[in-house]
Amino acid sequence: MDKRLKKFPLFIKAQEIYDLVHKVSILIEGNEDKDDFGNHLLVEYKKQLQESALRIPAKIAGVFNEDTLYDFKMENATIIRKEARTILVTTSGLKMAGFKEIDYLDLIRNEIEEFRILFAEWVKTFDEWNYSIDRWGLFNPPGVNYDDYDIDDDLPFNNPFDDEV
Numbered sequence: 001m002d003k004r005l006k007k008f009p010l011f012i013k014a015q016e017i018y019d020l021v022h023k024v025s026i027l028i029e030g031n032e033d034k035d036d037f038g039n040h041l042l043v044e045y046k047k048q049l050q051e052s053a054l055r056i057p058a059k060i061a062g063v064f065n066e067d068t069l070y071d072f073k074m075e076n077a078t079i080i081r082k083e084a085r086t087i088l089v090t091t092s093g094l095k096m097a098g099f100k101e102i103d104y105l106d107l108i109r110n111e112i113e114e115f116r117i118l119f120a121e122w123v124k125t126f127d128e129w130n131y132s133i134d135r136w137g138l139f140n141p142p143g144v145n146y147d148d149y150d151i152d153d154d155l156p157f158n159n160p161f162d163d164e165v
Contacts, residue, residue, distance in 0.1 A: 001061070002061075002064065004064075005060075005061055005064050008060075008064065009118055010060055010115070010118045010119060010122050011057055011060050011061065011064070013111070013114060013115045013118055014056045014057040014060055014115065015057055016111060017053055017056065017087070017108065017111045017112065017115060018053040018054060018056070018057060020104075020107060020108055020111060021049045021050060021052075021053035021087065021108060022050070022053070023104075024049070024101070024104045024105070024108065025046045025049055025050050027099075027101050027104065028042055028045065028046040028094070028099060029042065038097060038098070041093070041097045042094070042097055042099070045090050045093050045094050045097065045099075048086060048090050049087060049090050049091075049094075052083040052084070052086045052087050052090070053083075053087060055079065055080075055083045056080050056083050056084060056115075059076040059079050059080045059083075060076070060080065062076055063076045063077075066127075067130070068130075069130055069131055069132055070126055070127060070128055070129075070130055070131035070139070070141055071131055071132065071134040071138075071139035071140065072139075073126045074126065074138075074139035075138075075139055077119075077122075077123050077126075078139075080119065081119070084112050084115060084116065084119070087108065087112055088109060088112055091105040091108055091109055128141035128142065129141070131144065132150070132152070133146065133148055133150050134146060135147075
């Protein structure tokens with residue numbers, strides 16, 4: 001793992017959230033073999049918390065390099081935000097499902113709020129001029145459209161699979 005990534009405050013906070021979620025998931029007393037709705041709900045909330053908390057640092061690491069294109073960074077940032085918001089919704093669901101250790105859920109929510117601020121500052125650092133046109137139109141920098149001309153489209157490309165047809 002990149003030494004700079006290990007020291008990156010957003011990544012550190014993401015790992016702290018993962019560690020806290022992991023500890024809370026141990027407290028969630030769901031039994032996958034027990035067959036009732038409330039139990040299934042707890043088991044699913046537990047899985048969702050764990051998956052979201054694990055996905056966040058992975059997505060940060062995936063685009064940590066400064067040379068990563070703007071559209072890839074924005075795509076991962078969108079997934080990170082979605083997963084953080086999923087954690088918030090899941091903590092609310094756990095409260096409604098009767099999870100007793102609600103102080104831990106409040107800790108997670110506080111950590112997510114601290115993460116949100118670090119995240120917003122990180123997104124402001126994305127280089128809008130380091131991009132390739134997103135032909136899907138979702139993650140282009142301001143002023144760039146999915147159907148804009150791109151000089152790179154004129155470069156010759158020899159597809160090694162063309163000969164196989």
